[in-house]
Amino acid sequence: MTRRCEDCGVRDRALCGSLDDAELAALAQLGVQRTLARGDTLMRAGDPPLVCANLQRGVMKISTTTAAGDETITGLLYPGDFVGRPFAGAIDQDVVAVTEVELCVFPRAAFERALTNHGRMERLLLQRTLAALDHARLTMVRMAHASATARVAGFVDDIGRRQAPGCRPGAAPAFDLPLSRGEIAELLGLTIETVSRQMKHLETAGMIERVGRRGVVVRNAPALAAVATTA
Amino acid sequence: MTRRCEDCGVRDRALCGSLDDAELAALAQLGVQRTLARGDTLMRAGDPPLVCANLQRGVMKISTTTAAGDETITGLLYPGDFVGRPFAGAIDQDVVAVTEVELCVFPRAAFERALTNHGRMERLLLQRTLAALDHARLTMVRMAHASATARVAGFVDDIGRRQAPGCRPGAAPAFDLPLSRGEIAELLGLTIETVSRQMKHLETAGMIERVGRRGVVVRNAPALAAVATTA
DNA sequence: CGAACCCTTGAGCGAGTTCAACGTGAGTGG
DNA sequence: CCACTCACGTTGAACTCGCTCAAGGGTTCG
Numbered sequence: 242m243t244r245r246c247e248d249c250g251v252r253d254r255a256l257c258g259s260l261d262d263a264e265l266a267a268l269a270q271l272g273v274q275r276t277l278a279r280g281d282t283l284m285r286a287g288d289p290p291l292v293c294a295n296l297q298r299g300v301m302k303i304s305t306t307t308a309a310g311d312e313t314i315t316g317l318l319y320p321g322d323f324v325g326r327p328f329a330g331a332i333d334q335d336v337v338a339v340t341e342v343e344l345c346v347f348p349r350a351a352f353e354r355a356l357t358n359h360g361r362m363e364r365l366l367l368q369r370t371l372a373a374l375d376h377a378r379l380t381m382v383r384m385a386h387a388s389a390t391a392r393v394a395g396f397v398d399d400i401g402r403r404q405a406p407g408c409r410p411g412a413a414p415a416f417d418l419p420l421s422r423g424e425i426a427e428l429l430g431l432t433i434e435t436v437s438r439q440m441k442h443l444e445t446a447g448m449i450e451r452v453g454r455r456g457v458v459v460r461n462a463p464a465l466a467a468v469a470t471t472a
Numbered sequence: 473m474t475r476r477c478e479d480c481g482v483r484d485r486a487l488c489g490s491l492d493d494a495e496l497a498a499l500a501q502l503g504v505q506r507t508l509a510r511g512d513t514l515m516r517a518g519d520p521p522l523v524c525a526n527l528q529r530g531v532m533k534i535s536t537t538t539a540a541g542d543e544t545i546t547g548l549l550y551p552g553d554f555v556g557r558p559f560a561g562a563i564d565q566d567v568v569a570v571t572e573v574e575l576c577v578f579p580r581a582a583f584e585r586a587l588t589n590h591g592r593m594e595r596l597l598l599q600r601t602l603a604a605l606d607h608a609r610l611t612m613v614r615m616a617h618a619s620a621t622a623r624v625a626g627f628v629d630d631i632g633r634r635q636a637p638g639c640r641p642g643a644a645p646a647f648d649l650p651l652s653r654g655e656i657a658e659l660l661g662l663t664i665e666t667v668s669r670q671m672k673h674l675e676t677a678g679m680i681e682r683v684g685r686r687g688v689v690v691r692n693a694p695a696l697a698a699v700a701t702t703a
Numbered sequence: 704c705g706a707a708c709c710c711t712t713g714a715g716c717g718a719g720t721t722c723a724a725c726g727t728g729a730g731t732g733g
Numbered sequence: 734c735c736a737c738t739c740a741c742g743t744t745g746a747a748c749t750c751g752c753t754c755a756a757g758g759g760t761t762c763g
Contacts, residue, residue: 305613307701313617315609326606328599333606363594368559370601375557375564377608378546382536384615385661386544389719422742430616435719437743454728454742470538620751653710666751668711685710685760 264359271355272345277338283324284336293325293352299342300419304427305334314428316377317419319403323369327353340419383469384430392429393439395469397449401459415458443468495590502586503576508569514555515567524556524583530573531650535658536565545659547608548650550634554600558584571650614700615661623660624670626700628680632690646689674699 275294277283284290286305296318303316315334318324326332327349347355356363383395397418404416418425426433443449448465450458459465506525508514515521517536527549534547546565549555557563558580578586587594614626628649635647649656657664674680679696681689690696 303609305610307613313613315612326602328595329602334609357591357595360588360591360594363591363598364559364588367594367598367601370598370605371557371560374601374605374608377605377612378534378565379536381546381608381612381615382538382544384612421740428616432720433742434721434744438719441743663752664710665712665753669751672711 264362267355267359268347268362271347271351273347275344275346277342277344279338279341281338282335283338283344284332286333286335287331290326290329290332290349292346292349293323293327294344294346296320296322296324297343297345299338299340301342302337302339302420302424302428303334304337312427314424317428323366325349325352327356327366339424387469389429389431389435389439390442391469391471392431393425393436394443394448394465396425396429397443397457397459398462398465398469401457401462401465413458413460414462415452415456417455418457421455495593498586498590499578499593502578502582504578506575506577508573508575510569510572512569513566514569514575515563517564517566518562521557521560521563521580523577523580524554524558525575525577527551527553527555528574528576530569530571532573533568533570533651533655533659534565535568543658544661545655547611548659554597556580556583558587558597570655618700620660620662620666620670621673622700622702623662624656624667625674625679625696627656627660628671628674628688628690629693629696629700632688632693632696644689644691645693646683646687648686649688652686 272295277299283292283294283301297320299320301318301324302314303318304312304314306312317339318336324336324344325347356366383392387395400418401414401416404414404419420428422433422436425431426436429436431439440449440451443465444451446464448459448461448468450460452458503526508530514523514525514532528551530551532549532555533545534549535543535545537543548570549567555567555575556578587597614623618626631649632645632647635645635650651659653664653667656662657667660667662670671680671682674696675682677695679690679692679699681691683689
């Protein structure tokens with residue numbers, strides 16, 4: 242799979258949206274299109290990070306495995322998100338595809354050179370990383386204080402915003418959860434059973450509708466968002 | 473308080489440790505030494521960030537106030553840490569001194585110019601921010617999964633590493649907690665009472681010794697670290 | 704000395720876990 | 734086509750950890 246990724250800058254508006262043509266061309270020179278199947282690992286904790294990438298399609302998870310052996314998901318990556326740790330010696334978390342994903346992959350050394358040569362790219366990456374840091378810190382709040390209902394509601398709300406962004410206002414957002422119940426439980430720090438119960442609770446409260454195992458239709462988005470922050 | 477901060481680069485090894493003399497001189501030109509009393513606010517959520525700074529002495533907290541009105545501490549800043557959001561429009565969290573602190577403050581515009589002119593500084597800031605992001609994600613794990621005992625043990629362990637780094641091996645690290653019980657509770661997502669009980673529990677288990685209200689002597693650091701990750 | 708603040712300690716309660724059983728759908732081989 | 738299996742999800746019952754409410758100490762400041 243060595244096809245050049247010529248549209249990496251076009252698709253990844255979050256990182257490359259404000260780059261000029263020369264910069265986009267430089268990125269296209271570097272990028273290689275790659276597809277990963279569900280469950281494939283892009284980076285493994287402990288390894289030196291060999292690549293950086295832009296996620297174009299699908300969802301990936303960032304996870305650690307504790308000494309006790311249980312996995313914990315510490316974050317999710319959606320289309321447009323940047324993956325990798327340029328200038329870092331080693332990474333301490335795994336990055337794994339939870340759905341089939343499409344990536345624009347850059348060899349790390351070349352990507353670092355590109356950052357050095359194109360100051361704006363480095364600037365954008367810095368801004369984005371600072372934003373991700375703030376987001377992570379705010380997520381911590383949810384993890385620390387929120388009830389199980391709020392966590393699950395917040396998760397569904399988040400996914401809804403990211404998975405069905407093009408949904409026109411008024412229509413009920415419908416989408417598939419990219420994660421299994423067990424993965425949701427890991428992410429939210431709950432048990433599978435509690436996630437299941439809370440999903441049911443959100444359904445009986447009329448906020449969502451469950452379609453099959455993973456399908457969700459948001460019936461009352463404002464109420465869902467309110468529960469996510471309130472309870 | 474407009475004294476030039478001439479040693480900002482010397483003290484803040486984490487950010488400036490690998491800068492050359494010209495870069496350090498450039499920073500010294502910009503920096504202004506400033507002292508904040510306990511409780512003073514450096515940045516307020518919603519405001520545009522007017523300054524960036526390096527924390528030299530003391531401890532600050534990053535916190536948000538939810539709609540419900542209760543404060544949540546999302547992170548702590550220690551000497552050597554960078555404060556601020558260069559290139560950001562507005563910040564969404566408060567930064568407040570929890571002890572008396574000493575800062576090397578840079579006007580934001582000037583600091584941004586310095587980053588632009590000295591690529592290595594921007595590089596270092598990016599690396600540090602990526603590291604902070606990883607740290608925040610791993611902290612989330614603690615918030616999500618860990619028991620009250622593990623949270624408190626982890627907190628004490630963390631503080632011990634940061635507050636008494638020069639402690640020679642073999643000696644029991646002794647230090648004062650920079651936060652009140654209430655602040656610890658906010659940070660860990662617990663109640664004051666639970667924090668108090670867990671501190672006592674760590675003491676009766678022989679891992680720590682409490683000296684007055686805030687003093688702590690770590691008697692069994694390995695056990696403490698083990699509890700932080702295990703339970 | 705009283706007041707305010709912070710910390711500690713106790714008793715009861717509730718949310719979420721644990722343990723266990725059952726349901727359901729997809730894939731497999733007879 | 735049906736039985737079998739296996740992974741995933743749901744549901745129920747008992748238990749536990751941490752919260753809530755309440756009272757009691759210690760210190761500092763007027």
